[in-house]
Amino acid sequence: MRKTFGALSLLFILGILLLIANPNYGLKFGLGGEDWQKYRYTDQYYIDHGIEETGGTNIVTDIVFDYRGYDTLGEATVLFTSIAGAVALLRKWREENEE
Amino acid sequence: MKSDMGLIVKTMARATIPLIGIFGAYVVSHGHLTPGGGFQGGATIAGAGVLFIIAFGVGEAKKRINKSLYSALEGLGGLVFLGVAMLGLSVAFFYNTLWHNGPIFNGKPGTLLSAGYLPIMNLAVGLKVYTGLMSAVFAIALFRRWRK
Numbered sequence: 001m002r003k004t005f006g007a008l009s010l011l012f013i014l015g016i017l018l019l020i021a022n023p024n025y026g027l028k029f030g031l032g033g034e035d036w037q038k039y040r041y042t043d044q045y046y047i048d049h050g051i052e053e054t055g056g057t058n059i060v061t062d063i064v065f066d067y068r069g070y071d072t073l074g075e076a077t078v079l080f081t082s083i084a085g086a087v088a089l090l091r092k093w094r095e096e097n098e099e
Numbered sequence: 100m101k102s103d104m105g106l107i108v109k110t111m112a113r114a115t116i117p118l119i120g121i122f123g124a125y126v127v128s129h130g131h132l133t134p135g136g137g138f139q140g141g142a143t144i145a146g147a148g149v150l151f152i153i154a155f156g157v158g159e160a161k162k163r164i165n166k167s168l169y170s171a172l173e174g175l176g177g178l179v180f181l182g183v184a185m186l187g188l189s190v191a192f193f194y195n196t197l198w199h200n201g202p203i204f205n206g207k208p209g210t211l212l213s214a215g216y217l218p219i220m221n222l223a224v225g226l227k228v229y230t231g232l233m234s235a236v237f238a239i240a241l242f243r244r245w246r247k
Binding site: 051052053054055056057058060061062064065066069070072073076077079080083086087090 | 130131132133134135136170173174177180181184192193195198205208209213214215216217220221224227228231232234235238239241242
């Protein structure tokens with residue numbers, strides 16, 4: 001009984017959320033539609049100029065390694081630091097070699 | 100305690116580990132042409148390594164995997180990434196000088212030897228992600244909190 005009521009209320013909340021988030025008549029968060037296209041000119045720029053400026057046909061790799069290279073450098077640093085921390089915390093290699 | 104799995108799992112692992120490795124190498128080396136790249140391909144190859152550790156056991160993996168070599172290769176991947184980014188330092192950091200006026204990797208867009216430093220960076224990042232994930236997983240697999 002209680003489980004059924006809980007599931008039904010979850011479904012009800014989901015329906016209300018779907019009603020609120022409808023792009024046609026629901027709540028509007030910030031710009032939308034045609035206005036938004038005006039501020040997203042970088043997408044079209046990457047698609048138009050990515051191949052001649054970077055040479056790769058995979059636009060995602062062009063952005064990740066060329067246009068936003070600093071971001072990838074930070075990401076690689078985060079990966080290095082996290083793995084160094086994991087290995088330093090978890091290692092038992094020296095003791096296992098001695099036994 | 101035995102840490103490896105049965106005969107069926109071992110045979111299947113022997114058959115599938117090379118295929119997973121080849122697919123990961125393809126994803127890494129064609130990162131500038133097709134979907135995927137260094138991170139994704141490196142994680143795929145690391146999946147093959149995890150399958151090796153699970154199927155054949157930690158004891159067998161300890162004999163095969165040289166962890167100091169893996170640590171060194173991870174640092175090497177990061178350094179190659181940084182060094183290739185510094186190639187175009189006369190213009191700007193992360194300037195793709197190999198593509199604009201370099202001697203190599205400046206073929207037609209869409210061929211394998213094109214896109215300047217992108218293939219080198221993909222290889223470096225793939226090596227770094229593969230060795231890093233393998234060291235982390237291996238360290239977790241070797242970790243024992245209790246004494247036997």
